[in-house]
Amino acid sequence: MLIAQELLLSYGATAEHFYPADVIFDEGSTPKYYYQIVKGTIKLNHYNESGKELILAILTPGFSVCELLLFIDKKYPVNAVVVEQCTTLKLPKADFERMLDENPALSRDINKFLSERLYHKFIMLENNTSTQASVRILGVLDYHKSFSGDETKYSFEVPLTRQQLASMTGLRVETVIRTIKNLEKQNKLEIRNRKIYF
Numbered sequence: 345m346l347i348a349q350e351l352l353l354s355y356g357a358t359a360e361h362f363y364p365a366d367v368i369f370d371e372g373s374t375p376k377y378y379y380q381i382v383k384g385t386i387k388l389n390h391y392n393e394s395g396k397e398l399i400l401a402i403l404t405p406g407f408s409v410c411e412l413l414l415f416i417d418k419k420y421p422v423n424a425v426v427v428e429q430c431t432t433l434k435l436p437k438a439d440f441e442r443m444l445d446e447n448p449a450l451s452r453d454i455n456k457f458l459s460e461r462l463y464h465k466f467i468m469l470e471n472n473t474s475t476q477a478s479v480r481i482l483g484v485l486d487y488h489k490s491f492s493g494d495e496t497k498y499s500f501e502v503p504l505t506r507q508q509l510a511s512m513t514g515l516r517v518e519t520v521i522r523t524i525k526n527l528e529k530q531n532k533l534e535i536r537n538r539k540i541y542f
Contacts, residue, residue: 346406347380347450349433355443357435368409368424368432375420378440379409384430385503388422389511399511402427402488404503412458414440464490472513477523480513482532485542498533502540
């Protein structure tokens with residue numbers, strides 16, 4: 345959900361710059377700010393008991409970062425880690441709440457956006473329980489494409505590496521590579537210059 349930068353700045357947002365591997369917040373910390381990505385990429389991840397990384401989302405410009413936790417009194421269940429050099433607009437929680445109170449249409453838009461994200465997350469989670477690698481991968485691709493606004497075939501350049509797809513689906517990288525090649529043969533996606541188009 346892209347909130348107009350001018351509106352965020354008018355409520356006191358400040359720009360922050362980050363570099364790859366910088367941690368914006370840690371799992372277990374308390375949400376204090378609304379973050380909106382202006383440029384770059386951020387991943388939301390978690391490490392299981394054996395140290396294996398699970399990527400829950402890859403966020404790109406226009407996305408906010410775990411904004412839903414500003415509405416409840418819970419700690420972050422994930423880490424937010426910079427993948428590509430990044431700039432965010434950062435707005436303190438109290439100012440974010442005031443902005444929503446004073447802009448009811450924006451509040452409704454955020455509710456709709458959160459509902460859409462949750463809906464697609466449910467679908468992706470359902471797909472991740474499948475024993476078929478292709479169902480898991482297509483579920484992740486569908487989820488990310490759902491925010492692009494263009495549903496035509498092969499219109500969406502997938503912003504994920506094969507390793508990231510593996511971390512999001514619980515598959516091995518080799519399985520992801522093999523499955524993507526099979527999906528291309530089935531005309532479910534295209535590969536151009538090593539990039540996936542869905």
